[in-house]
Amino acid sequence: MKPLRTWIPEQRDGAAMMAETLADWRAQGERPDLWVFGYASLVWRPEFEAAESRPGRVHGHHRGLQMWSRVNRGTPECPGLVFALLSGGSCDGLALRVPHEQVEALMPRLWAREMPNPVYDPKWLRVQTPQGSVRALAFTLSRRSPSFTGQLTPERYRDIFSRSCGRYGTTLDYARRTFEGLKAHGIHDHALEKLLRLAD
Template sequence: MVDIDISDGFWVFGYGSLLWNPGFPVAEQKQARLTGWHRSFCMRSIHHRGTEEKPGLVLALDHQEDAFCDGVAFFVAPEHAEKTLAELRERELVSSAYLETIQALETPEGSLQAVTYVIDPVHEQYCGELALEEQAQIMSTAVGGRGPNTEYLWNTAAHLEETGLRDADLSWLAERVKVLVADQ
């Protein structure tokens, strides 16, 4: 965890489930871009969207110099900052596969600093090497404490489309998983 001054509130970068289920009061939000990272199903989920016996996959930010990730910056007002940061840490740091960082985001109004959860590439849950078809096969059947992996995928892909932040890989995965589920 990083030392974060939350006395004036803070920004959080959403690129996956935070887009459609932030779980905290949002005082302001704006589209934002993070450079040097890409959105990827590179984390095995053993709690929220899978189990230790049958892991699912969840999104993480995987470092890549020439990449970028478009998402949403959420501002948490000072009166909700302490509780929100504690809840985010409980949600995002459940297995230590994510690293809590502060990243510079670009928005239409300029740059800002935001709490951003990125994958730890040496953690045992990291799986950045999986082909899209293998990802689809895993997500079509995995279920965890927060529900089916399909729900996570479809909600995230739909929300990205609705907000104009289309992600080609997520769109392909969402359609492929629908076919796999229909065939089961």
């Protein structure tokens, strides 16, 4: 996929990004299955039936609660947070396999879920799984994006956990569900555990 040079929402064409992603998928070979890397809510609420789910690790990116949410987990007046896949480090999550015959129908639904506003940068990342590595679609966030929070203080996290709520609930509930969802698959996110202690 070609890197996007701008992060102004009106200059980012979500439909074109989906079309490019599908073209990249088709170019992988003769009707390949699609792998999607889940690192947050895709772990505990994927909204599609995966034919296979494997624990997997991505090197070069990490999970961070550092993306502003002004609708789903907050409001414009009191922004909340959602997770993003940011450059640097590594991330444990799930590799979810979609059979090739379902990909064309699933992609618009997946896009509506992950990219209602074209904020994320979809990328193909190599995921290491117990059964070998797979090339998976992942939704990443650039540090140049206006949705990237930068480094937040413990006090700011504490305030967001106590107040921010959007159409799908609170930031705190979202973070706790992600922590528990990961743990259910044998993944212990120590950084997230430390953050959640701020809400106690």
